[in-house]
Amino acid sequence: MVDGVHFTVESTPWRDLGWKAIASNISDVAAMGGTPALALVTLGLPPATPVDDVKELYVGMTEICREFGARVIGGDMVRSPVTFVTVALTGIATGNPMVRTTAKPGHLVGVTGTIGGSAGGLRVLLDQNGVAGWAADELRAIHRRPRPHVPEGQTLVTNGVDSAMDVSDGLADDLAKLCVASGVACDLWAEKVPAHPALKTVFPGDWLDLALYGGEDYVLLFTAEPQVMSAVMDLLPDDAAVIGEITDGPAGTVNVWGPDGSPHLRGGAGWDHFI
Structure with a gap:
């Protein structure tokens, strides 16, 4: 996570930065049906960085590690013209x-x-104008403190799901990556995408594009045969949803269909480090 790319030190409290740096790695482990174990942390810091800021960073890391059963066991620290945080996290999977x-x-x-x-x-x-109210506060909290879906990943892997990844770069783009890896295409039903109520409240006109192309949700995206999907959905939280179907077609093609059955025109793009 690099200052000016993934966050800014002006808008992100150091404690939340520590939480999020660990959360994104725990989410990768959750997406494979594993549980997090041991983390190594590398920090790049400008020389003028206050020591109290670094302490706050590790408070955030400690909070999420305690909640999800992980531990920071070491790492490295280097001088850098820009702040960055790199985490390497091991996880444990008992099956495939x-x-x-x-x-x-x-x-x-x-x-x-x-x-x-x-x-x-x-x-x-x-x-710059500032958005106030409960919904805005809720969205800020979701962005700063994402919650990895570790229990949900355990539910999936123990009930017959073997195809999954987490949503970090945007739902539509991550689904395309899964389809590329599997050599398939997909129909995505826009009206079935479970957007957070606060998102629809604050952004009633473009909530769908934010949901499809925004990124950093860290929920799990998965595919399964209909009978497996039906059984699994009964075990997941109420806001889980079936949003599409895998099809034959050019690998990586994701067709987004609107409520009326017409194509939904792309209103954004997922995250790409080099664009």
Whole structure:
């Protein structure tokens, strides 16, 4: 996580930065059906960085590690012209991990929770006019303190799901990556995407684009045969949803369909480090 790319020190409290740096790694482990274990942290810091800021960073890391059963056991610290945080996290899987390469035509596509809240929170933080109210506060909290779906990942992997990844770069783009890896295409039903209520409240006109292309949601995206999907959905939280179907077609193609059955025109793009 690099200052000016993934966050800014002006808008992100150090404690929240520590939480989020660990959370994004725990989410990768959750997406394979594992549980987090041991973390190494590398910090790049400008020489003028206050020691109290670094302490706050590790308070945030400690908070999320305690909640999800991980531990920071070491790392490195270097002088840098820009602040960055790099985390390497090991995880433990007792069976076969879920992967991106096993989606098949006829599989349904599901997500384990609401989408778009983090992108909405970022937009609220960047809004120079300031957005107030409970919904804005909720979106800011979602962006700053994402919650990895570790229990949900355990539910998936122990009930027959073997195809999954987490949503970090945007729902539509991450679904395309899964489809590329599996050599399939997908129909995504826009009206089925479970957007957070606060997102619809603050951004009633463009909540769907924020949900489809925003990123950093850290819910799990997965595919399964209809009978497996039906059984799993009964075990997941109420905001989990079935949002599409895997199809034959050019690998990586994601067709987004609106409520009326017409194509939904792309209103954004997922995250790409080099664009």
